[in-house]
Amino acid sequence: MPCCDECVSISHSKCTGIKSLAGVVEKTKIEKSKESLDKDINSALHILMKIVNNKSGNIKRGEQQYESIKKTIANYREKINNHLDHLEEKLYHEIDTILIEQKSEISNLIAEIKEKSGKLKKMKDQLSAITTQVPNFNLF
Template identity: 20%
Template sequence: MATSSTCICGVCDSQHVTNDAQHWCPECEEGLCPNCLIFHKSSKLSRGHGIISIENYKQLPQYIKSIRQHCPDHDRKYQHYCPCHEVPCCPFCITTSHSECKGLQVLEEVVKTSELSSQYEDIQQSLRDIENNIEQIKIDRERNLKSIQEERSEFQNEIKQVRRQINAHLDKLEKQAIENLESTEDRIKHQIAQLLSNLSNSGKEVEDLKNIATSMTNNASDLQRFLGKKQIESDIT
């Protein structure tokens, strides 16, 4: 079982022996020590599994780590993909919850034929576009703030010039006008400040998604990248 700081070898653990894992098998969903890795690569059933280092495994986002190769309801390996629900299915799923679904596909073929590299580039480009849009909006709003301040200053100067030319009644109008200007400025500044704050938060979320997409591209299994892509696309939307 992997933890935030260490991961033990699953094969050794099944034999009541504790050894630190240095590798991770996404398909078997367990860590492997150096000795068990040798047998893992030698076995006909597991020699084709895509092994990654524990360090790379730890760099994966938690929701990518949580993507499993086996159905949690039936404890069977996923073999098919349901395009209607966009989820993988085990043999029992096909006969139960997906018995009426049309067009079920072989999961291995779906993963192989999916153009993951181009799709991830599309995701990265979408994130870059969002990031650029956020930056442009911030620049525009900051320019608006400066313009508002300059306009307020101009209005005040004009009011003061008129005040020197007319009677005391204009003093009262000047005071009222300045109060209205300041009230409007405070309201707009508050709105823009709130927007800038929201944009900063969105920028951070975009940066996190970029890092997640990069980490998946470099470290995740094909299935994890395929399903993880769905989550990122949902977050982008």
């Protein structure tokens, strides 16, 4: 049973089990402070656990987004490569066509030049034959 210090020394000096009121009050204050501190610590631990869970979730989402971004980049690269391959084939086809056309035109020109060269040689030979057969022949 709690009593004040004065009553304990005056009225209850021989009684056992009597506790000092100041001691009981102090113990009660300590208990309440401990309970309050326990609640505060538990609250802080709960908040910290939420933060840890949130940040762990952020890491997982970041890893998923990282993989998704890598796949997107790979898809774009594949599309670009396919487009470049298509352009390359198209350009090869165009230069093949141009080469064939140019070879044909040049071959025709060469054939025409050879034909005209042949005619000129024939004319030269005929002129030479005429001038050797008739030395004083006036052509004009």
